[in-house]
Amino acid sequence: MTSNSRVVVLGAGLAGVRLARRLGELGLPALLVGEEEHRPYNRVLLAEVLAGRYAPEVIALPAPDGLVRARATGIHRDRRTVALADGAEIAYDTLVLATGSNPVLPPLRGLFTPDHVLPEGVHAFRTMDDCLGLSKAVRPGVRAVVIGGGLLGVSAARALALRGAQVVLAQQGERLMERQLDPAASRLVRRHLVDLGVEIHTECRVRDVRCVGGAVRSVEMADGYALDADLVVLACGVSPRAGLAKAAGLAVHKGVLVDDELRTSDPHIRAIGDCAQHDGTVYGLAAPALEQADALAESLAGNAGARYTGTRSLTRLTLAGHSPFDLAAFGETEPRPGDDVVQLADATRGTYRKVVVRDDRLVGGVLVGELGTVGALARAWEGAEPLPDNGPLLHLLTNDGGS
Numbered sequence: 001m002t003s004n005s006r007v008v009v010l011g012a013g014l015a016g017v018r019l020a021r022r023l024g025e026l027g028l029p030a031l032l033v034g035e036e037e038h039r040p041y042n043r044v045l046l047a048e049v050l051a052g053r054y055a056p057e058v059i060a061l062p063a064p065d066g067l068v069r070a071r072a073t074g075i076h077r078d079r080r081t082v083a084l085a086d087g088a089e090i091a092y093d094t095l096v097l098a099t100g101s102n103p104v105l106p107p108l109r110g111l112f113t114p115d116h117v118l119p120e121g122v123h124a125f126r127t128m129d130d131c132l133g134l135s136k137a138v139r140p141g142v143r144a145v146v147i148g149g150g151l152l153g154v155s156a157a158r159a160l161a162l163r164g165a166q167v168v169l170a171q172q173g174e175r176l177m178e179r180q181l182d183p184a185a186s187r188l189v190r191r192h193l194v195d196l197g198v199e200i201h202t203e204c205r206v207r208d209v210r211c212v213g214g215a216v217r218s219v220e221m222a223d224g225y226a227l228d229a230d231l232v233v234l235a236c237g238v239s240p241r242a243g244l245a246k247a248a249g250l251a252v253h254k255g256v257l258v259d260d261e262l263r264t265s266d267p268h269i270r271a272i273g274d275c276a277q278h279d280g281t282v283y284g285l286a287a288p289a290l291e292q293a294d295a296l297a298e299s300l301a302g303n304a305g306a307r308y309t310g311t312r313s314l315t316r317l318t319l320a321g322h323s324p325f326d327l328a329a330f331g332e333t334e335p336r337p338g339d340d341v342v343q344l345a346d347a348t349r350g351t352y353r354k355v356v357v358r359d360d361r362l363v364g365g366v367l368v369g370e371l372g373t374v375g376a377l378a379r380a381w382e383g384a385e386p387l388p389d390n391g392p393l394l395h396l397l398t399n400d401g402g403s
C-alpha cells in the first residue's frame, strides 16, 4: 500500500474510529463515513447513559477530523466507488467495512405498524438514538418490559430500574446471560436485579405486542399471560450488518468473511468489527473489534507481517451505581467430565469465583463481585500456558498476581 492510496472506512463506530485514528498516527489518513448524526461514541457505555450516570458527551470517542456524515447505499466494485444516500460517490483504493451489527427484531405479532416502523414505546437498544428515545420516555413508575435476558437485556433492565421504572424482564432461556455465565453466577445476577426491583420471568416466550393508536399497551406471553407495558425494549441479540457486502457480491456467511489480513473475497475490500466473520467467528464484542482495527492499520501501513489470528477475550460487565456489581467471564465456564473445578462462593457478600482447569491449562472461569484476580487469570487463559505445578489450584483464585 502506498501513502497516496485512498482508504475509505464505512462505519464510525468503535472499530471504524479506532482504525481511522491509528491510520492517521501511521501517516495514512483515511476517509471515515458514518451515518449516525451524533459524534462517534462508545456503544458499550450506552447503558450508563440510559441509567443517567453519564451524559452522552462523556462517552464520545476521539474521532479523527473530516468525518463524512452519510449513509453508504452501495458498493461499485468494478469502478471502486461507494454510493451515498444523497447520490454522491466516493472513490477508494481500499474500502474497509466497519458497519457493525443490527439488533435482531423477534418475530412477534404486532411488532410493526402498517408502515413498517416500531410502535410508539417499543425500542431496540443499539444506538445513541435508541438510548435517548428510551431515556426521554422513562419516568418513575413507567411500566417497562425488557425482552431478552442476555448482556444487553440485563444492562437495559438495570438502567431502567435505576431510573425508577417498574421493570419486568422476560427471558426465553432458563437463566440470565446463559451464553457467558454458569448457573451459580447467573443466580447472583438475578438476585442483583431483583434487589433493584426488577421482576424476572425465565423460560417465558413473548408472543404478541398489543398497541392502541400506534402506541404499545401490553405484551402477551405464549401462555396467554399479559403484561401491561408503556415501554418495551427489544434486547434479543444482534446480527452482523452485511447487507452492503452481500449486495456487492462479496462472500458472506453469518458475517463478511475475512482472512488473517481482514481481507474479504475482494482484495480491495477489508472488513473489521461486528460485521466481520474471521475463522468461523463473529465476535460481536468490543475487544476483538479494536484488535482487528489495530491489526488492519498495521497491515494497510505496509507491515507485511501484520496478521489477526483471533481474540480470546473475556466478557466484562460493570454495573456501577449505589449497589455496584462487577462480573467477568471467559472461555468455558461449565466443566467437562475429568476437568478440575475450583470454586469460592460467599453468599452474604454476593461474591462467586470459579475456574475450570483441563489437564494443566485454564480453560475458563467466571468471577462475580470480587474481581481482584481477573488480570492474572485472563493472562493465564489468553496465553494458554501450562499452569505452574507448585501449589494448590485454589491459589488461582486468591493470588491477584499484582494486577
Ligand SMILES: Cc1cc2nc3c(=O)[nH]c(=O)nc-3n(C[C@H](O)[C@H](O)[C@H](O)COP(=O)(O)OP(=O)(O)OC[C@H]3O[C@@H](n4cnc5c(N)ncnc54)[C@H](O)[C@@H]3O)c2cc1C
Residues within 6 Å of the ligand: 010, 011, 012, 013, 014, 015, 016, 033, 034, 035, 036, 043, 044, 045, 046, 047, 070, 071, 072, 073, 098, 099, 100, 101, 125, 126, 127, 151, 152, 155, 241, 244, 272, 273, 274, 275, 284, 285, 286, 287, 289, 315, 316, 317
Ligand atoms: C448497549 C450495548 C452494550 C454493550 N456492551 C458490551 C460490553 O459490555 N462488552 C463488549 O465487549 N461489547 C459490548 N457491546 C458490543 C459492542 O458495542 C460492539 O461489539 C462494538 O460496538 C462493535 O464495534 P463496530 O465498530 O464493529 O460496530 P458499531 O460500534 O456498531 O459501529 C458501526 C457503525 O457503522 C455505522 N454504519 C453501518 N452501516 C453504515 C452505512 N451503510 N453507512 C454509514 N454508516 C454505517 C453504524 O451506524 C454504526 O455507527 C455492547 C453493545 C451495546 C449496544
